[in-house]
Amino acid sequence: MNKFFYPKLALVNLKKNGNTYIPYILTCIGSIMAFYTMVSIHSNKGLDQMPGSTNLKFILFLGIIVIGIFAVIFLFYTNSFLIKRRKKELGLYSILGLEKKHIARVLFYETVFVTIISLSLGLIGGILIGKLLFLLLLNIVHFKSPLSFHIDYWGLLITTGVFLAIFSLTLVTNFLQVKISNPIDLLKGGQHGEKEPKSSWIVTLIGIISLGTGYGIALSVETPLEALLLFFVAVVFVIIGTYALFISGSITLLKQLKKNKKFYYQSRNFISVSGMIYRMKQNAVGLANICILSTMVLVTLSTTVSLYIGQEGMRRDFYPWDVSIMGEAANTDFAAVKAIVELEKEKLNVRSGDEISFDLAHFRAFQEGSHFLKDMVEDESTDTMYYERVSNMTLIPLDDYNRLTGGNKSLAENEMLIFSVGDNYEEQTLVFGDDQYLITEQLEAIPMDFKKTQDMGHTYYLIVKDDAVMETIYQTMKNDDDPQTTLHALMFNLEGDEEILNAFSANMRAAVLQSNPDINIQNLYEALTELYFFFGGFLFLGVFLGSLFMMATVLIIYFKQISEGYEDSERFVIMQKVGMDKTEVKKTISKQILMVFFLPLAGAIIHVAFAFPVITKMLAAFRLTNIPLIFLCTLVGVVVYALVYTGVYLLTARSYYKMIH
Amino acid sequence: MRLLEVKNLKKIYTTRFGGNQVQALSNVSFSVEQGEYVAIMGESGSGKTTLLNILASLDKPTSGEVFLDGKNIVTIKDSEISAFRRDNLGFVFQDFNLLDTFSIQDNIFLPLVLAQKSYEEMNSRIKHLSQRLEIQELLQKFPYEVSGGQKQRAAVARALITQPKLVLADEPTGALDSKAAMNLLKIFSTINDLGQTILMVTHSVAAASHANRVLFIKDGEIYNQIYRGSMSNDDMYQKISFTLSVLASGGEELE
Numbered sequence: 001m002n003k004f005f006y007p008k009l010a011l012v013n014l015k016k017n018g019n020t021y022i023p024y025i026l027t028c029i030g031s032i033m034a035f036y037t038m039v040s041i042h043s044n045k046g047l048d049q050m051p052g053s054t055n056l057k058f059i060l061f062l063g064i065i066v067i068g069i070f071a072v073i074f075l076f077y078t079n080s081f082l083i084k085r086r087k088k089e090l091g092l093y094s095i096l097g098l099e100k101k102h103i104a105r106v107l108f109y110e111t112v113f114v115t116i117i118s119l120s121l122g123l124i125g126g127i128l129i130g131k132l133l134f135l136l137l138l139n140i141v142h143f144k145s146p147l148s149f150h151i152d153y154w155g156l157l158i159t160t161g162v163f164l165a166i167f168s169l170t171l172v173t174n175f176l177q178v179k180i181s182n183p184i185d186l187l188k189g190g191q192h193g194e195k196e197p198k199s200s201w202i203v204t205l206i207g208i209i210s211l212g213t214g215y216g217i218a219l220s221v222e223t224p225l226e227a228l229l230l231f232f233v234a235v236v237f238v239i240i241g242t243y244a245l246f247i248s249g250s251i252t253l254l255k256q257l258k259k260n261k262k263f264y265y266q267s268r269n270f271i272s273v274s275g276m277i278y279r280m281k282q283n284a285v286g287l288a289n290i291c292i293l294s295t296m297v298l299v300t301l302s303t304t305v306s307l308y309i310g311q312e313g314m315r316r317d318f319y320p321w322d323v324s325i326m327g328e329a330a331n332t333d334f335a336a337v338k339a340i341v342e343l344e345k346e347k348l349n350v351r352s353g354d355e356i357s358f359d360l361a362h363f364r365a366f367q368e369g370s371h372f373l374k375d376m377v378e379d380e381s382t383d384t385m386y387y388e389r390v391s392n393m394t395l396i397p398l399d400d401y402n403r404l405t406g407g408n409k410s411l412a413e414n415e416m417l418i419f420s421v422g423d424n425y426e427e428q429t430l431v432f433g434d435d436q437y438l439i440t441e442q443l444e445a446i447p448m449d450f451k452k453t454q455d456m457g458h459t460y461y462l463i464v465k466d467d468a469v470m471e472t473i474y475q476t477m478k479n480d481d482d483p484q485t486t487l488h489a490l491m492f493n494l495e496g497d498e499e500i501l502n503a504f505s506a507n508m509r510a511a512v513l514q515s516n517p518d519i520n521i522q523n524l525y526e527a528l529t530e531l532y533f534f535f536g537g538f539l540f541l542g543v544f545l546g547s548l549f550m551m552a553t554v555l556i557i558y559f560k561q562i563s564e565g566y567e568d569s570e571r572f573v574i575m576q577k578v579g580m581d582k583t584e585v586k587k588t589i590s591k592q593i594l595m596v597f598f599l600p601l602a603g604a605i606i607h608v609a610f611a612f613p614v615i616t617k618m619l620a621a622f623r624l625t626n627i628p629l630i631f632l633c634t635l636v637g638v639v640v641y642a643l644v645y646t647g648v649y650l651l652t653a654r655s656y657y658k659m660i661h
Numbered sequence: 662m663r664l665l666e667v668k669n670l671k672k673i674y675t676t677r678f679g680g681n682q683v684q685a686l687s688n689v690s691f692s693v694e695q696g697e698y699v700a701i702m703g704e705s706g707s708g709k710t711t712l713l714n715i716l717a718s719l720d721k722p723t724s725g726e727v728f729l730d731g732k733n734i735v736t737i738k739d740s741e742i743s744a745f746r747r748d749n750l751g752f753v754f755q756d757f758n759l760l761d762t763f764s765i766q767d768n769i770f771l772p773l774v775l776a777q778k779s780y781e782e783m784n785s786r787i788k789h790l791s792q793r794l795e796i797q798e799l800l801q802k803f804p805y806e807v808s809g810g811q812k813q814r815a816a817v818a819r820a821l822i823t824q825p826k827l828v829l830a831d832e833p834t835g836a837l838d839s840k841a842a843m844n845l846l847k848i849f850s851t852i853n854d855l856g857q858t859i860l861m862v863t864h865s866v867a868a869a870s871h872a873n874r875v876l877f878i879k880d881g882e883i884y885n886q887i888y889r890g891s892m893s894n895d896d897m898y899q900k901i902s903f904t905l906s907v908l909a910s911g912g913e914e915l916e
């Protein structure tokens with residue numbers, strides 16, 4: 001035989017199966033592009049030099065892993081779909097006298113062509129679109145100075161390696177498919193789906209229990225910490241439940257309907273029920289995939305968008321004052337520090353807003369009723385216990401408090417005022433070591449901080465009689481790595497253009513640290529960069545993965561429509577011949593398709609509804625507590641997604657109906 | 662009693678772009694009496710399927726009339742046509758046309774379900790019928806699990822279960838081996854003996870030789886017909902073969 005025979009045959013096959021292979025190749029190209037883009041952005045050198053890029057890089061790394069796993073699963077799924085549809089054709093070759101090893105050779109060349117086309121186009125596409133997405137990322141994280149973006153040769157190599165491995169694996173599974181089947185099986189391959197599906201009560205039960213457990217966890221989570229820990233457990237349960245219910249639950253239910261003769265033998269139900277059984281059998285896995293992918297798209301998009309939009313509100317929680325400078329009261333010349341700050345302000349012409357300065361002592365303690373301990377009781381040191389008891393304590397002398405508030409309160413040696421950032425302090429007294437203090441007043445406001453919903457531990461500000469009391473308590477409670485003496489703080493707000501403030505912040509930090517390296521400076525503007533990086537990175541990844549999952553959904557839907565179009569057209573004709581109305585047939589068929597299509601979307605929306613409480617709790621861990629905002633983001637996400645989904649449905653339904661007529 | 666009357670039937674297919682016109686039927690007239698078993702023969706492309714489709718109200722003639730039991734089916738409204746077909750006609754097709762989503766039993770029930778009969782009635786009807794067609798054992802199976810001959814018997818059961826006035830069959834033995842074909846023809850003869858009117862298109866001389874009467878179509882017209890009278894199946898066979906050979910040689914008018 002001509003040595004070009006097999007490659008030629010392979011090319012002909014790909015062309016002949018174009019309506020399924022072109023979407024498959026597009027998927028491959030899309031996955032390769034996505035993978036390479038992530039890898040190349042992750043390894044961009046310029047990114048390393050940005051402050052706070054570690055978090056961003058970690059997020060991007062997560063993205064690479066997710067895309068990799070996704071590519072493996074998804075390409076396997078589409079490949080198995082393709083080879084199933086082609087079994088008849090392969091059986092025909094075998095009957096026409098091609099041996100199995102020859103068929104394998106044809107399959108080999110097909111894979112080679114698919115690989116060459118996908119890898120070359122995917123990598124070129126990745127190089128082109130990578131730059132664009134990189135600029136988008138920089139924009140999202142508010143990074144202004146331009147960074148260069150080069151072709152990443154390592155990235156090219158890694159991507160090529162990963163996808164060569166995936167393609168080889170699909171090829172091996174195809175070989176196995178051919179090897180284990182005889183020609184008759186291959187010929188009938190397309191018809192295996194027509195068997196009456198088996199359903200199992202056990203699997204259905206497992207599905208119900210898993211889903212119930214997942215939902216139960218989601219609803220019963222109370223603290224952000226639990227939410228973070230249990231979210232993935234709940235996700236796993238829900239995924240198991242979804243697959244089990246789509247695969248077995250749906251059919252068990254339909255079969256139950258079928259057993260009810262009075263119901264089943266009604267002209268409307270008769271065709272719907274048996275049609276649905278048949279469809280669910282063929283599509284259960286695909287539909288469950290769509291349902292889970294859709295849920296993932298919705299959850300990722302709504303959380304990342306909420307975080308990104310909500311961060312403006314969140315940052316004040318972290319930083320009540322724009323700038324706060326703290327140093328050990330005894331060894332720091334605050335007049336000098338203040339002079340440096342003023343000098344830097346003048347240089348850039350920065351105006352400042354309010355300003356406060358005061359003495360303080362700061363330490364961490366564990367609350368047990370009214371007792372505050374240095375360490376946790378050993379046998380209770382579980383994570384949840386820890387986060388319930390850990391308390392941030394700040395001591396402030398009364399005269400500083402009176403000065404800042406213009407008040408005129410007085411305290412005895414063993415008396416205190418308390419301000420709790422979260423819920424009010426519930427005890428009457430407060431005990432450090434052997435000393436008990438009486439709370440004389442719960443303050444409603446304090447100049448250094450403000451009330452907010454607290455989710456992990458407590459934050460207390462205690463106003464004590466004088467420096468001496470403060471010193472006593474501090475020496476009792478401080479840990480080894482805390483500063484030796486009490487502190488002095490200078491806090492102020494800034495006004496002006498964000499870019500100038502950024503520059504000022506950096507200059508000031510450098511100048512102050514140069515004069516005294518032990519000083520601690522916290523700055524909203526520097527922190528903002530980090531927040532932008534963090535949440536911006538999340539948003540970028542969310543949108544990126546969201547689009548990828550969306551593409552997968554579209555493709556699964558398309559394949560479904562194609563594979564059903566052919567079979568349904570035959571059924572359509574037969575039903576007319578035995579006396580069913582044309583319009584009636586149309587109605588039943590479109591009703592079935594609608595059900596099959598919108599079942600996963602409905603499932604996804606229910607999943608999201610149950611996930612909502614956990615999501616809000618999880619976001620609370622990032623200090624996003626604006627529930628109306630999260631709700632709005634989720635709602636908009638669901639509506640937009642439903643519209644896109646419907647659009648895809650209408651488009652593919654058109655090609656489906658074309659097949660039927 | 663005259664069950665079916667076909668008058669001056671004409672059918673011209675116009676291709677989509679209006680270009681070519683194919684005259685499938687030029688002028689067909691004949692009638693079928695209640696209880697008759699009529700076979701229609703003719704070369705490939707002579708218009709047999711076209712004729713059957715018009716009789717089945719699946720297609721409209723270009724001109725002409727078809728009366729079934731005195732009712733003109735050409736002028737039936739589109740909205741009533743499915744119900745009419747369901748109530749009056751039974752079909753048997755060459756490729757069985759069973760739905761793979763239904764069990765054999767549900768396939769047979771399909772027309773009754775569409776006619777909104779009660780389950781009890783369907784059940785009592787199928788009992789009798791499945792016994793006669795020897796498919797009781799197969800009722801719970803699915804089409805892909807049974808042989809071609811069995812599928813065709815199921816299709817016959819589906820055609821008969823509505824107790825139609827007329828059974829139309831388009832090459833019902835076409836996809837069967839000779840043994841299964843003989844079996845089916847025997848069944849047709851039996852139900853005909855019980856009074857069922859049958860109109861069957863066939864290429865098979867053996868199949869046609871079971872009928873009471875054979876119509877020959879050539880170039881879209883009835884060219885000739887043979888009545889069985891008192892002839893045996895073998896005599897019928899001879900006569901049909903002869904007529905076909907004359908037909909094939911482009912022959913001049915017979916008789």
Ligand SMILES: Nc1ncnc2c1ncn2[C@@H]1O[C@H](COP(=O)(O)OP(=O)(O)OP(=O)(O)O)[C@@H](O)[C@H]1O
Nearest residue numbers: 674675683684685704705706707708709710711712
């Ligand atoms: N839908 C159609 N559109 C155009 N021409 C058609 C159509 N259906 C049939 N014809 C033409 O009408 C003529 C008669 O076709 P018909 O199918 O009735 O033949 P037949 O006798 O059933 O043939 P066979 O024995 O091969 O089944 C043929 O020339 C055919 O090409």
Ligand SMILES: [Mg+2]
Nearest residue numbers: 709710711831
């Ligand atoms: Mg025909």
